[in-house]
Amino acid sequence: MKPLLATAFMLASFLSPAPAVTSPHRHLPASEATVIATLPRRTDFPRSSQSSAESAALPSQSDLATVREWIAQARRDADPRWLTRALARLDALPTATLAQTDALLLRAETLQGLHQFQPALTQLDTLLRQDPRHPGAWRLKAALHQLLGDYDTARAAILNLLRWGHELDAAIAAAALTGLTAGSVDTATTLTSVIRRHPQAPAEIRAWGWSTAGEILALHGDPAAAESCFRESLRGQPDSPYTTGALADLLLEQNRPSEVIELLRDATSEGLRLRLAEALSQSHSSSPELRNLVQQIQEGFELSHWRGDALHLREQARFTLRLRHQASEALTLARANWEIQKEPADLLLLLETAQAAGDSAALRAAEIWARTHQPATWNHFQSRSARAVATRPESATLPTPIAAR
Amino acid sequence: MNLSLLPQLRTVVLLLVCLACPRFCHAHRLSDACLRIEESRGAWTGCFDVSLRDLDVLVPLDDNRDGDVTWGELRRAFPVIESKLRTHLRFQSGSEPLTLADLDLAVASIAGEPAASVTFQLTAAHPTPASIQTVSVHYDLLFDLDPAHRGLLRFASGTTVQTHVFAPDASELELRSSSDVTSLAGAPSPEGQPQQPPVPSTRAMLQHVREGIHHIWIGLDHILFLLALLIPAVIRRAPATGASQPDGFRAVLMRVVAIVTAFTLAHSITLVLATLNLVQLPSRLVETVIAASVAVVALNNLFPLLRDHRAGMAFAFGLIHGFGFASVLQDLQLPAQALVSSLVGFNLGVELGQLAIVAVFLPVAYALRTTRTYRHVVLQFGSCAILALAMAWLAERALDLDLTRT
Numbered sequence: 001m002k003p004l005l006a007t008a009f010m011l012a013s014f015l016s017p018a019p020a021v022t023s024p025h026r027h028l029p030a031s032e033a034t035v036i037a038t039l040p041r042r043t044d045f046p047r048s049s050q051s052s053a054e055s056a057a058l059p060s061q062s063d064l065a066t067v068r069e070w071i072a073q074a075r076r077d078a079d080p081r082w083l084t085r086a087l088a089r090l091d092a093l094p095t096a097t098l099a100q101t102d103a104l105l106l107r108a109e110t111l112q113g114l115h116q117f118q119p120a121l122t123q124l125d126t127l128l129r130q131d132p133r134h135p136g137a138w139r140l141k142a143a144l145h146q147l148l149g150d151y152d153t154a155r156a157a158i159l160n161l162l163r164w165g166h167e168l169d170a171a172i173a174a175a176a177l178t179g180l181t182a183g184s185v186d187t188a189t190t191l192t193s194v195i196r197r198h199p200q201a202p203a204e205i206r207a208w209g210w211s212t213a214g215e216i217l218a219l220h221g222d223p224a225a226a227e228s229c230f231r232e233s234l235r236g237q238p239d240s241p242y243t244t245g246a247l248a249d250l251l252l253e254q255n256r257p258s259e260v261i262e263l264l265r266d267a268t269s270e271g272l273r274l275r276l277a278e279a280l281s282q283s284h285s286s287s288p289e290l291r292n293l294v295q296q297i298q299e300g301f302e303l304s305h306w307r308g309d310a311l312h313l314r315e316q317a318r319f320t321l322r323l324r325h326q327a328s329e330a331l332t333l334a335r336a337n338w339e340i341q342k343e344p345a346d347l348l349l350l351l352e353t354a355q356a357a358g359d360s361a362a363l364r365a366a367e368i369w370a371r372t373h374q375p376a377t378w379n380h381f382q383s384r385s386a387r388a389v390a391t392r393p394e395s396a397t398l399p400t401p402i403a404a405r
Numbered sequence: 406m407n408l409s410l411l412p413q414l415r416t417v418v419l420l421l422v423c424l425a426c427p428r429f430c431h432a433h434r435l436s437d438a439c440l441r442i443e444e445s446r447g448a449w450t451g452c453f454d455v456s457l458r459d460l461d462v463l464v465p466l467d468d469n470r471d472g473d474v475t476w477g478e479l480r481r482a483f484p485v486i487e488s489k490l491r492t493h494l495r496f497q498s499g500s501e502p503l504t505l506a507d508l509d510l511a512v513a514s515i516a517g518e519p520a521a522s523v524t525f526q527l528t529a530a531h532p533t534p535a536s537i538q539t540v541s542v543h544y545d546l547l548f549d550l551d552p553a554h555r556g557l558l559r560f561a562s563g564t565t566v567q568t569h570v571f572a573p574d575a576s577e578l579e580l581r582s583s584s585d586v587t588s589l590a591g592a593p594s595p596e597g598q599p600q601q602p603p604v605p606s607t608r609a610m611l612q613h614v615r616e617g618i619h620h621i622w623i624g625l626d627h628i629l630f631l632l633a634l635l636i637p638a639v640i641r642r643a644p645a646t647g648a649s650q651p652d653g654f655r656a657v658l659m660r661v662v663a664i665v666t667a668f669t670l671a672h673s674i675t676l677v678l679a680t681l682n683l684v685q686l687p688s689r690l691v692e693t694v695i696a697a698s699v700a701v702v703a704l705n706n707l708f709p710l711l712r713d714h715r716a717g718m719a720f721a722f723g724l725i726h727g728f729g730f731a732s733v734l735q736d737l738q739l740p741a742q743a744l745v746s747s748l749v750g751f752n753l754g755v756e757l758g759q760l761a762i763v764a765v766f767l768p769v770a771y772a773l774r775t776t777r778t779y780r781h782v783v784l785q786f787g788s789c790a791i792l793a794l795a796m797a798w799l800a801e802r803a804l805d806l807d808l809t810r811t
């Protein structure tokens with residue numbers, strides 16, 4: 001061996017740092033007053049609620065109220081930890097309480113949020129045998145079947161909502177089913193007029209309606225109208241990560257990264273930070289901020305993979321394709337995600353990754369499914385690809401979908 | 406559905422307003438905490454990172470409820486955090502419980518989310534003459550409140566690294582010092598989680614030798630750099646006319662040895678400096694300069710300017726190639742103790758790979774050096790080809806393009 005290596009060996013043994021057992025980002029804040037985290041606003045954790053006289057008298061009702069609040073918190077804050085905590089709380093309840101319709105619905109809701117769609121449906125079916133008119137159960141059932149690509153059963157659930165007089169709910173769910181699979185811009189127009197006829201409906205329902213209308217308009221190629229619907233939805237529910245994400249996606253598709261950066265500047269959640277990273281990358285920024293962000297998101301996916309959860313396959317596929325430019329790995333992830341959920345965003349991602357990976361067999365399979373079940377998504381994908389070809393000549397050599405041949 | 410046929414507006418009684426929008430957008434991850442443990446000569450140290458969002462569920466952190474957690478608030482909560490930690494993160498050596506000592510609080514982040522970070526040492530109440538070889542870990546923090554919580558353990562001892570996922574049904578694990586490698590099988594990992602089998606040090610070293618060989622062979626830029634220097638080295642050109650005159654084997658060998666040694670010396674220096682974090686260069690700059698170095702050397706073959714300074718060029722550019730090699734070692738994320746053997750092993754691998762290339766190249770080039778084919782096809786055309794490829798890399802790396810996709 002060369003003398004240099006011996007020198008290196010010696011040098012290394014002298015200079016080798018203290019055991020690198022600590023985490024890479026460990027540091028001491030500058031002062032006592034340094035803000036190290038902003039926690040979501042929430043009602044207190046049950047440490048205190050258990051001490052109240054009311055909860056002593058009606059423990060299960062108080063538990064259900066807590067679970068309900070946590071589910072709302074999970075939604076507001078895009079944080080699934082509230083769902084796993086809620087599930088643990090529900091599991092600890094007596095069997096008799098769990099059989100109540102409220103508990104069944106909360107459990108279904110929690111399971112849905114954790115992507116356990118079939119167990120969630122089982123809860124809903126038990127609930128609907130007890131109370132065939134339950135609007136919340138029909139609404140969730142419609143959404144779940146739509147997500148799983150079972151549109152006939154979803155339609156039947158929506159008819160039940162209508163049958164029991166929940167017009168706005170039925171209208172939103174029906175518009176989502178029609179507009180996000182086939183339909184046209186008119187589907188959204190009809191929906192917005194129904195929402196306007198229900199000014200007294202709860203803000204959350206109206207916000208859901210506006211964001212659904214926005215999604216339909218975005219899919220059917222009316223980005224300006226879609227944007228105003230998303231903004232209307234955010235006026236009713238300003239902290240909805242779902243709608244914020246949808247608006248960011250719309251802006252990204254229109255190549256308006258600076259507005260996305262403005263919108264998501266303070267986002268703490270990974271899904272929104274993924275979009276922020278895409279915006280930074282779209283604005284050709286090679287800033288340390290982008291590198292840092294990409295590294296943090298990557299670390300998150302690695303930890304999720306390590307612990308073995310598949311809650312973020314959609315985001316990971318998107319990240320792998322758009323920020324790491326690893327098309328075939330992204331396709332593998334998009335396929336795994338497609339096995340779990342079948343919303344337009346999932347289908348678009350499957351088509352996009354198959355195209356980028358140059359996998360014409362995968363692209364064709366996705367295309368056949370899309371043309372049969374979600375022609376609206378297919379049309380959107382085609383017009384987006386056409387725009388991309390027009391602006392980026394090199395993508396002309398990517399495999400051509402059947403329809404274009 | 407024709408909505409105009411809907412019944413007249415009816416009052417919608419919503420029992421559960423929170424169920425309004427039946428969709429979730431998951432942005433945060435499920436709950437996990439990171440536990441790092443390192444054993445060195447019988448001394449056991451650790452670092453535990455837990456997200457403040459998770460910790461807040463156990464210990465209220467936001468004293469004044471303004472939504473912001475300050476460093477002062479976290480520090481004031483530390484006594485409670487410490488007692489929770491002592492209860493839910495327990496260590497034992499044989500039958501003797503080990504104590505968490507020298508606890509030190511700081512902040513860190515888990516995938517960008519603010520976290521509390523506590524370092525500690527493990528001490529025995531009755532220190533035994535022999536150092537601690539085996540430690541069993543029990544971890545059950547947060548499991549009662551959130552069964553989906555996981556403790557992600559990374560254990561480093563000598564050159565071995567072991568990982569484990571603590572879950573409600575897998576809250577125990579036995580760790581062994583790598584100096585006691587006879588029975589390293591850890592507890593079975595839950596749900597088929599990745600658990601790297603610990604690698605004894607000689608095997609780890611061989612692995613790094615293989616990495617090094619592999620790297621030089623797949624790293625076409627390093628090979629072409631070396632070849633571009635070596636192709637003309639077997640030919641001697643008369644300085645005035647540019648006509649070539651054959652040299653004896655000894656002279657050729659000395660020139661080849663000089664070039665290879667200079668390259669090795671240079672990249673070894675920077676490999677050591679970069680791996681020990683003494684000097685850091687941005688990887689894009691390194692990759693760009695490596696591409697440029699190949700281009701410059703190929704260009705010099707076609708229009709010789711630095712004919713007699715090939716060893717000097719090998720040294721100068723070798724310095725930057727060393728940074729390229731170092732990035733591979735950094736990607737492997739080695740524990741500190743494994744650094745030295747991996748550095749030596751990896752470099753040895755690079756040299757072996759390089760020697761194999763020279764061993765094949767030299768006899769063939771020496772035999773052909775007087776032929777027209779060698780001088781025109783190999784030297785001129787070969788250098789042109791190398792130059793073209795290097796220019797493509799240069800464009801790709803400098804401008805961050807992906808030319809393979811066009």
